[in-house]
Amino acid sequence: MRRVQIISPLRADTPADRRANVAYAQAALLDCLTRGEAPFAPHLLYPAVLDDSDPVQRAQGMEAGMEWMTAVDAVVVYTDRGVSDGMADEIRHAERLSVPVERRVLAGLARTSPVCSHGVGRAYPCLLCDTATNATLELPVVTVEVP
Numbered sequence: 001m002r003r004v005q006i007i008s009p010l011r012a013d014t015p016a017d018r019r020a021n022v023a024y025a026q027a028a029l030l031d032c033l034t035r036g037e038a039p040f041a042p043h044l045l046y047p048a049v050l051d052d053s054d055p056v057q058r059a060q061g062m063e064a065g066m067e068w069m070t071a072v073d074a075v076v077v078y079t080d081r082g083v084s085d086g087m088a089d090e091i092r093h094a095e096r097l098s099v100p101v102e103r104r105v106l107a108g109l110a111r112t113s114p115v116c117s118h119g120v121g122r123a124y125p126c127l128l129c130d131t132a133t134n135a136t137l138e139l140p141v142v143t144v145e146v147p
Helices: 015-034 042-048 055-071 085-096
Strands: 002-007 037-040 074-078 101-104
Touching: 002 015, 002 042, 002 055, 002 085, 015 037, 015 042, 015 074, 042 055, 055 085, 074 085, 085 101
Parallel strands: 002 037, 002 074, 074 101
Antiparallel strands: none
């Protein structure tokens, strides 16, 4: 499998736009998998443990994600929702490393496309919805206490 790193927007002005950006990145993951690729999306991983609104932690996550670019065969940039400043930084970094940069679109997932209640474009399955019945699936809640 070809290893690819996904670049797509994450940061947003509203919680709804943030959810839509996460859903878009998840759809990009699915797109890569259907192409037979092994995708990595650091912007879906690191914000789970770092505060994206804290400039120091955001920079740490961005740096960690860019470090992985040396291990991929290509960087794939999904552009339906635009190219943010952070994405532009990542693209420039990949170009400095001579990592191939591919631009892709996911038809139907631009800012105006219809989405489910979780922000996933209807053209793709939502991991939280049962698309046949539109019922919400029960997912376990894990609480981590930090000493």
